[in-house]
Amino acid sequence: xxxxxxxxxxxxRNVIRGKDYPCKTLAAIYLFTADRRLWQNWRLTLSDAGVDxxxxxxxxxxxxxxxxxxxxxxxxxxxxxxxTLQDLLDYKDYPHEMFRLVVTALLIARxxxxxxxxA
Numbered sequence: 001x002x003x004x005x006x007x008x009x010x011x012x013r014n015v016i017r018g019k020d021y022p023c024k025t026l027a028a029i030y031l032f033t034a035d036r037r038l039w040q041n042w043r044l045t046l047s048d049a050g051v052d053x054x055x056x057x058x059x060x061x062x063x064x065x066x067x068x069x070x071x072x073x074x075x076x077x078x079x080x081x082x083x084t085l086q087d088l089l090d091y092k093d094y095p096h097e098m099f100r101l102v103v104t105a106l107l108i109a110r111x112x113x114x115x116x117x118x119a
Contacts, residue, residue: 002104004034004097011039015046025050027109028072034101038065053078064098071102075109 003009012033016026028051032042045055053076 001108002100004101007036008034015043019048021050023111024076024109027105028076028078030108031068031072031075031101031105035065035068037062038068041065041069051076067098068101071105075105 003012012030015029015033021029033039042056045052
């Protein structure tokens with residue numbers, strides 16, 4: 001599984017350890033934990049029951065946070081705006097690292113939760 005950094009992997013694994021979140025929620029958490037500033041915005045919305053999708057504050061922390069948040073909300077089925085394939089392929093605006101994060105999140109969203117925890 002691809003991680004933005006070793007810290008991203010550590011935070012993500014610690015957050016999901018022992019939890020039974022749906023795959024789409026795991027994918028959103030994966031993207032939220034990829035950026036420290038984004039995770040600071042979303043970590044307080046997380047409980048054992050899942051994510052309180054209405055409790056977060058709007059992200060005003062740069063385009064990368066905004067893009068990762070929109071991708072996470074889109075994957076979880078909670079976003080008004082959709083991330084298109086063209087958005088993902090627009091290499092001028094989004095680095096390859098961000099593309100890898102979103103593709104990994106899509107793989108998490110379509111797998112069984114136990115499989116994505118083991119990866």
